[in-house]
Amino acid sequence: MYDVVIIGCGVVGAATAYRLARYDLRTLVLEANNDVANATTKANSAILHAGYDPEPGTKMAALNVEGNRMAIEICRRLDVPVKQTGSLVLAFTPEQLPHLQTLYDRGTANGVPGLQLLSGDEARALEPNLSTEVCGALLAPTAAVVDPWGFALAMIETAVRNGVELHRSAPVTAIRAGEGGGFVLATPQGEVETRFVINAAGVNADRVHALLEPVDWRMQPSRGEYYLLDKSEGGRVGRVIFQCPGPEGKGVLVAPTVHGNLIVGPNAEPVTDRRDLGNTAAGLAFVKARAMQSVPSIRFGENIRNFSGIRANTDRDDFLIGWSKAYPGFLDLAGIKSPGLTSAPAIGKLAADMLGEAGLPLTEKPDFLDERHVVRFRYATPEQKAALIAKDPRYGRVICRCETITEGEILDAIHSPVPATTVNGVKRRCNAGMGRCQGGFCGPRVQAILARELGVSPTEILMDQAGSWVLCGETKQTEEVPTHG
Secondary structure (H helix, E strand, O other): OEEEEEEOOOHHHHHHHHHHOOEOOOEEEEOOOOOOOOOHHHOOOOEEOOOOOOOOOOHHHHHHHHHHHHHHHHHHHOOOOEEOOOEEEEEOOHHHHHHHHHHHHHHHHHOOOOOEEEEHHHHHHHOOOOOOOOOEEEEEOOOEEEOHHHHHHHHHHHHHHOOOEEEOOOOOOEEEEOOOOOEEEEEOOEEEEEEEEEEOOHHHHHHHHHOOOOOOOOEOOEEEEEEEEOHHHOOOOOOEEEEOOEOOEOOOEEEEOOOOOEEEEOOOEEOOOOOOOOOOHHHHHHHHHHHHHHOOOOOHHHEEEEEEEEEOOEOOOOOEEEEOOOOOOEEEEEOOOOOHHHHHHHHHHHHHHHHHHOOOOOOEOOOOOOOOOOOOHHHOOHHHHHHHHHHOHHHHOEEEOOOOEEHHHHHHHHOOOOOOOEHHHHHHHHOOOOOOOOOOOOHHHHHHHHHHHHOOOHHHOEOOOOOOEOOOOOOOOOOOOOOOO
16 A cells, blocks of 8 residues: 555656655555656756746746746756756737736736746847847746756656656556545556545646546647757857747747757647647748747757647646545646746645645655755866766766767766656656767667666667667678579
């Protein structure tokens, strides 16, 4: 019997597990995919929002501002790349200026510190590459950029180190109330009993809830498409550049990444197939045109990757955080759209508090481990590099040339508390394959290292999700080929 089972290990599930790990509980996380942070969390804008956009009084408003502060603290404590860049929301016409004032007033009511309304010239003084059409801007200095999957990984790794169990490739297929209370969850790995269930299943949260009872809200997923530009464009702007938001969301942004690239996007396209992650010519053309309205000098010829993600939008304007009315003990953390990445730590804290109020004893562990260190060879000093190589020569063997990622770092990813088992799992943990060639050079070598370390054939190594085999057999004939003539 578990005390709590968390369904889903995106950033919200990971943050909730991280929070619960500090208490003397038996906690289990069930993730449907073969890796964590492998859905919406891996395909978003990587922004820690300041908190001026949500309507005052909503859960989004309170959790955004609290989550921003918590997220930056957690990243620094758990060695996750984060950079407090600040953000600008741009107005291009005098008619848009009142909207900046509205955002300023909302942010002030939400407790966002340091907000300033700027003229177009003041905005260009901060960001010289902005369009000459910009006539005003809202500056929010507490906005930041982060490694989104690294953030989720750090929290779930820390949770696992502190005793939380994680089962991957474990989709929940049925939920029923237990005879003596609590719940019984069915997975391909067997049944699980628990006192409390936390539904953090992201874009599939409605389907998970429907396993227990009918859902009185509706998922309305949308796809957002992005460009990822090379590091040669990484200095185009120093802050996150937004446009005035509309009904479709926060609009197309231009932002530096923590790894030195430039990210541009997204659009917002409603989808019925929640696996529809393809990019479209029309979608990318829209993103490009809107981005160049903000920053006309972007060189899209430096694009190295396009990707898309599905957002967990619902027919409600706020996060859906609450208990089932018919089944006490079942807690939804659903509809966590933007600013969900930012809000995740605050959502995890709120979920823990709600469990305590519902009668779950929250006794803190005296030996909770709340720190983490990651080797990043390329950023080490010469003395640190020499010490690493002396400790393990594999830190001196560069596998990914674009990002200067060593075999030692790849081994750290494969043997971490939440180990990488796929090529993209390694990529998310240590950045091998994130550079200009996108794994064209290092991909086969990463695959060979995975096969060696996991003790399996190279044909068993996946690129990413289940079924994404890289190899299906040998490509060269080994038997003698008859000749003619």
